[in-house]
Amino acid sequence: MIKNDAYRFYRLSSESDVLVTKSNKSDDSQIKEYARINKNNYKKLASSTHYTDYDQLDYWN
Numbered sequence: 001m002i003k004n005d006a007y008r009f010y011r012l013s014s015e016s017d018v019l020v021t022k023s024n025k026s027d028d029s030q031i032k033e034y035a036r037i038n039k040n041n042y043k044k045l046a047s048s049t050h051y052t053d054y055d056q057l058d059y060w061n
Contacts, residue, residue, distance in 0.1 A: 005032075009042070009052065010060035018042040019060050 022033040
């Protein structure tokens with residue numbers, strides 16, 4: 001969570017890019033923005049931060 005925004009990361013399928021959603025933390029059901037991150041770039045980011053490992057991400061429903 002950064003300032004008033006909540007970021008969530010999801011896998012789209014078993015070997016796909018990562019979907020990132022941004023929403024207001026007071027109403028995280030309303031997605032304000034979204035983006036896709038390349039699977040390998042996400043793995044690099046997760047390995048250098050506290051983010052969840054790629055293999056442990058939930059799938060987008």
